[in-house]
Amino acid sequence: MPNRKGARNAYYFFVREKLPELQRRGLPVARVPDAIPLCSRDWAVSGARPAPWEGRPGLDPATSLGVHTGKSHRAPGLCGWSAPGSPPPQEAYSLLRPAVLGNIFYFLNIYSHGELPSPCEQRFLPCEIGCVKYSLQDGITADFHRFVDPGEVPRGFRFHCQAASDATHKIPISGFELSNAGHPVVLRELYSFVRPNRGRWPPVYCKSDDWYRVNWCLKWMAKENQLELHSVENLVVELYQRKLQKEPSKTWVRNLLDVFVWDYSSNTRCKWHEENDILFCALASCKKTAYCISNTLASVYGVSLTTAHLPLQDYDSTNNINPKVVVLDAGRFQVIFFEFVLNYFGQTSTRGRGITRLLESLETLSKSSSN
Structure with missing residues (x-):
C-alpha cells in the first residue's frame, strides 16, 4: 500500500515561498524538503508558530509537511550505525552536561593521501588535521590546524596516493614545505589543544562518513590513543532531544550537515587552501560542521548568532547573487570546465x-x- 501524504500546513507554504529566494542565493534546493533545514530560523524570526515538528516526539520534519522521504523503518532510540567501518551506536548515557549551552565540543577531521589498496597493511597516510573548539553559547572559540609529513610512502603506491590527493585536497606527497612535522609531533600538539577536563578527555566528534578514516589515523599515530571519537550526527540528535523531546531522522540530520553554502566563506579554510582556491580542507570541514549546528539549533536554544557562530558577513539574505556561494556537483569535485x-x-x-x-x-x- 503506498504511503499517504499528510496535509500541507502553514509551514509548508512558508518554505515553498522561500524556495525561489534560496535558489537565487545559490543554495542546492530544488524541492521543499531540501529547504526545510534552511528555513527554521526565518520562520522563528517571522514570529509565526514553531515549525510543525518542533516539540512533537518522533515527528520527522519532512513527513510533517506531507513529503515522502523514502526512508526505511528503523529501530527506536538514537541513530544507530551498523555499516562496516562506521562509528558504534551512541551509548546509553548522555555525553551532554546539564548546562548544554556551555558544553564544549571538539570537531575533528584528518585528511589522508587517499586510502591505500588492500595489499598494504597501512590503510591511510595522514597529511592534514583540523579541529575546532565549539559551544552553542560562544560558537567557535579556538581552532587547530596542522599539515603532517606522511613519511615514507609504500613502494608502488606513490602514483596512486598522489592521484587521490590531486582529486581532492591537492596536498603534495613530498616536497611540501608546510608539512615539516611528523605525526608524533602533530598528535602531541593536538592533545595540547584538546586538553582533559578534571582528568577526563572531552569527547571528539566527526561526521559518520569520516569516522573510520579519522579513528584509524588516531590509533595509528599513537601507541595509546587518548581521544574518544563519536559521530556528530548522534550529537545533533541528542541536542534536539534534549530541547524538543523529539528525535529527527538520521537522513534529515545527515542532509543538515552536508551543505555547500559556506564553501567560499571567509576565514573558513586554512590559509594554504584559501590562497590556492581549493575547497577540500580539514579545518574547513570542522568549521562548517559548527556553522550547520549554529544555523539550525541557535533559534531552538535561544542563542543570538555572532561571527563566532556563523560567517555572518557572507550570509546574504537579500535577493542579490553572492558570487562566493557556488553549488558543486553531486560528487563534490571541482570540474574545471569554465x-x-x-x-x-x-x-x-x-x-x-x-x-x-x-x-x-x-x-x-x-x-x-x-x-
Missing part, C-alpha cells in the same frame, strides 16, 4: 578564484544588458 567560458568573455587566465570571477562576469553582463 576556461572556455572565461576566454569567451575576454578573460585571459583561470588561476585563482576562477569560479568567483566567472559569476562576477556573468552578473556584470546581466546588469549591462538590462540597462
Whole structure:
C-alpha cells in the first residue's frame, strides 16, 4: 500500500515561498524538503508558530509537511550505525552536561593521501588535521590546524596516493614545505589543544562518513590513543532531544550537515587552501560542521548568532547573487570546465578564484544588458 501524504500546513507554504529566494542565493534546493533545514530560523524570526515538528516526539520534519522521504523503518532510540567501518551506536548515557549551552565540543577531521589498496597493511597516510573548539553559547572559540609529513610512502603506491590527493585536497606527497612535522609531533600538539577536563578527555566528534578514516589515523599515530571519537550526527540528535523531546531522522540530520553554502566563506579554510582556491580542507570541514549546528539549533536554544557562530558577513539574505556561494556537483569535485567560458568573455587566465570571477562576469553582463 503506498504511503499517504499528510496535509500541507502553514509551514509548508512558508518554505515553498522561500524556495525561489534560496535558489537565487545559490543554495542546492530544488524541492521543499531540501529547504526545510534552511528555513527554521526565518520562520522563528517571522514570529509565526514553531515549525510543525518542533516539540512533537518522533515527528520527522519532512513527513510533517506531507513529503515522502523514502526512508526505511528503523529501530527506536538514537541513530544507530551498523555499516562496516562506521562509528558504534551512541551509548546509553548522555555525553551532554546539564548546562548544554556551555558544553564544549571538539570537531575533528584528518585528511589522508587517499586510502591505500588492500595489499598494504597501512590503510591511510595522514597529511592534514583540523579541529575546532565549539559551544552553542560562544560558537567557535579556538581552532587547530596542522599539515603532517606522511613519511615514507609504500613502494608502488606513490602514483596512486598522489592521484587521490590531486582529486581532492591537492596536498603534495613530498616536497611540501608546510608539512615539516611528523605525526608524533602533530598528535602531541593536538592533545595540547584538546586538553582533559578534571582528568577526563572531552569527547571528539566527526561526521559518520569520516569516522573510520579519522579513528584509524588516531590509533595509528599513537601507541595509546587518548581521544574518544563519536559521530556528530548522534550529537545533533541528542541536542534536539534534549530541547524538543523529539528525535529527527538520521537522513534529515545527515542532509543538515552536508551543505555547500559556506564553501567560499571567509576565514573558513586554512590559509594554504584559501590562497590556492581549493575547497577540500580539514579545518574547513570542522568549521562548517559548527556553522550547520549554529544555523539550525541557535533559534531552538535561544542563542543570538555572532561571527563566532556563523560567517555572518557572507550570509546574504537579500535577493542579490553572492558570487562566493557556488553549488558543486553531486560528487563534490571541482570540474574545471569554465576556461572556455572565461576566454569567451575576454578573460585571459583561470588561476585563482576562477569560479568567483566567472559569476562576477556573468552578473556584470546581466546588469549591462538590462540597462
